[in-house]
Amino acid sequence: MNIGCRIKKIAFLGNGHCSKIIFDNPVHIVHGASNTGKSLLIEAIDYMFGAEKLKPVLPESKNYKQVVMQVTLNGEEFTIFREWPSIKFEIYNGHIDTKIDSDFYGYFKHGQATNNVANISDFYLKGIRGAKVLSNLHGEKSSLTIRLLSRIILSSEEKIISTASPIVVGDRTEDTTNKNVFKFLLTGVDDSEIKLIVRKKEFTSENKGQKEALSYVIDSFKLDLIFPEENGDSLHERDKKLTISIDGLLEKIGYSQEALSEVVSEKKIISCELMDTSNRIDVIKVNLANFKTLNSIYSCDIDRLNSQEEAAFLLSVGHSGQCDFCGETPKTVCNQLTNVKNLAQASLAEIEKIKSKKSELELTTHDLEKQLNILIAQHETLKKKLEHLDVETERRVPDLISEDSSLATLRKEKSSVQQDLCVHEKINAFNKRLQEIELTPVPKPYKSKDFYPEDESISDFCSIYSKILSEIKFPGEHKVDFDFKTFDVIIDDVPRHLNGKGVRAILHSVFKVALLMHCRSKGLYHPGIVILDSPLVTYRDPLNSKLGKLSTDEKELAQTKISYHFLNFLYKIRDQGQFIIVENIDIPTSFKDSIGIDTFYGKNATVGQRKGLL
Structure with missing residues (x-):
């Protein structure tokens, strides 16, 4: 205790x-x-x-x-x-x-x-x-x-x-x-x-101060209004109309963007095809150039082998293989004559092989030239299509830009309306508080x-x-x-x-x-x-x-x-x-x-x- x-x-x-x-x-x-x-x-x-x-x-x-x-x-x-x-x-x-x-x-x-x-x-x-x-x-x-x-x-x-x-x-x-x-x-x-x-005198003074402060705040908010001539109801109606307009324009823009997207998508596909065709044309041209060079090489080889075969023939014509002084046939001479003859035969065989390859090369070259012509034709067609799509894209873009600009304008207006609605809401809240203060009775002591x-x-x-x-x-x-x-x-x-x-x-x-x-x-x-x-x-x-x-x-x-x-x-x-x-x-x-x-x-x-x- x-x-x-x-x-x-x-x-x-x-x-x-x-x-x-x-x-x-x-x-x-x-x-x-x-x-x-x-x-x-x-x-x-x-x-x-x-x-x-x-x-x-x-x-x-x-x-x-x-x-x-x-x-x-x-x-x-x-x-x-x-x-x-x-x-x-x-x-x-x-x-x-x-x-x-x-x-x-x-x-x-x-x-x-x-x-x-x-x-x-x-x-x-x-x-x-x-x-x-x-x-x-x-x-x-x-x-x-x-x-x-x-x-x-x-x-x-x-x-x-x-x-x-x-x-x-x-x-x-x-x-x-x-x-x-x-x-x-x-x-x-x-x-x-x-x-x-709060005592009556203090309450009255405080009440007055609060009302003056609230009135000042309300007046300040009114200065922030973008459309001071419009009341809350008018702004609400305007906001609804803007919402409808924006929704309609968004739908239109959606269609426009979808159409443009299709053109762009097609343009992308054709561009890829055009690039692929160009690559193939370039490859064929390179191959044809190489084949031309190879064909020239084949021709040169044939000429060389023909010359070699003719030389071997001439060396062997009228030669018995015997010595002009002693009349005997040396072993070495016989071997050389045999080698010349073999060389002539080998040249003829090689000439036939090269002619076969040259013939195949000419067929392949002919096929490539045909493919090249087809690809060149396709390239021109694709190029024209791409040019057409470029024109279509340029035609559609201004419309879309215009629609986007209109949308930005509507959205800006809607933002301003909503801002004013928010200000009106604050003004109403402060007006309510102002009325409550005016209606508040002087508190009674205990x-x-x-x-x-x-x-x-x-x-x-x-x-x-x-x-x-x-x-x-x-x-x-x-x-x-x-x-x-x-x-x-x-x-x-x-x-x-x-x-x-x-x-x-x-x-x-x-x-x-x-x-x-x-x-x-x-x-x-x-x-x-x-x-x-x-x-x-x-x-x-x-x-x-x-x-x-x-x-x-x-x-x-x-x-x-x-x-x-x-x-x-x-x-x-x-x-x-x-x-x-x-x-x-x-x-x-x-x-x-x-x-x-x-x-x-x-x-x-x-x-x-x-x-x-x-």
Whole structure:
């Protein structure tokens, strides 16, 4: 459980003087005569909880310049030093009497935090930083601070007898904030998620600004129109007609492209055939040239072989093979004559072969010449066809170019129309938004009941309040209801504020104690400390007290032992928090050994008795 804050000691230092009170018991009472510094004690504790100023009212105050408070915060011990006056808090680790640099924890300040120095709330509220509470019914929020929680912690004598709710005491402009602090403690749920509602003046100004901005945007869009004289309906009709025209032209272009494609395809085929024919013609011409050369070679070979055969014949004619001198026939001569004869025969045989080949060559040449003539004729035919297709292509291309140009023109016009349609669509959307803004009513602020604590939490709180009344023997049936109009309790059908001062004071005190007990029972955050100034004023001296005579209900209460029962009850629940009570009345002697007591005797103090706070 988060035990919150406990005060261990508060001390006043200055000019060699030191005055202190040690709170060594969860329930501690400071009582005594008037003008002894009891109220200053309450104000000094508030000062150390972040109050802006501490106004010294006692003559002895001039001897003191600094307040020191030792606290235990969520189980950790700290000592807080603050000059008197000053916005600076100097905090050290541990409960110390002398500042040691090694124990320094950090500086904090009153008011707006700086880049390097946090507000004192950041120290006290480490466990719930960032919690937000509503400041007003427009949903504006402020951070939960120790100053807001000080209304839960501290109850001055003026506030404790006030007819105002124990939770909304203070400046009425802060009532909403105080109520929502109470709701936060009661439920554990802050107001971070509440949406902000714009105020009427801001709404009107914002509304006007939005309308001017939208009107400017609409006028800007109108300047972008290509056909400003045409409205949306006219443009839609024009767009439809353009679509039909474009579709028709696309179909026509399709036919034209298809026809041209056929011509181009045929032209490609004929070009290939023409090229093939040309290649074949070239090949035949080359072959004929080669054949002509070969034929010449054959003719030359025949002439040479004829000459060779005639020479051999002449050599052998009239030659007997005998020697003219001796008449004998040499063997060598016979061999040579045989060779000449064989050569003549071989030449004749070779001549016949060549003539056969020459004859075949002439037939082949004749066939090739016929093929060449046919191919030349085909080449001319193909050439004429290609020329015709070129003419046809040139005839069709301008028509297609014209159709493409018309299509581009139509498409450009359609694009412009569609652009204007898009602009008109934006203009219509902004006009709609402009009308919506003009028709939007001024938002109404939330109602107070929108932020009332849930019934279950209020019921639990009232139940605890009733049990406390029973425990302290408060007169009546202890029926407790909650009045959301006053944010206060109704006891036995009587609103708290209708009671006398003393009854209001004890009921205010019970309210603060019940809130602490509720938070503890639910495991919710609570500062963990309740400081009450004069909760038992019912027992005042009606002749000497500044509060005057007792009212009827106060007299009835004064006849009870409620002071004893109230203090006894606080002692019973001492494990739930710290209770510091400042009172003028005498304390029952039965408590002297169970609760902490400091007595200020004032001017009547004797030796060993404390005169006052300072």
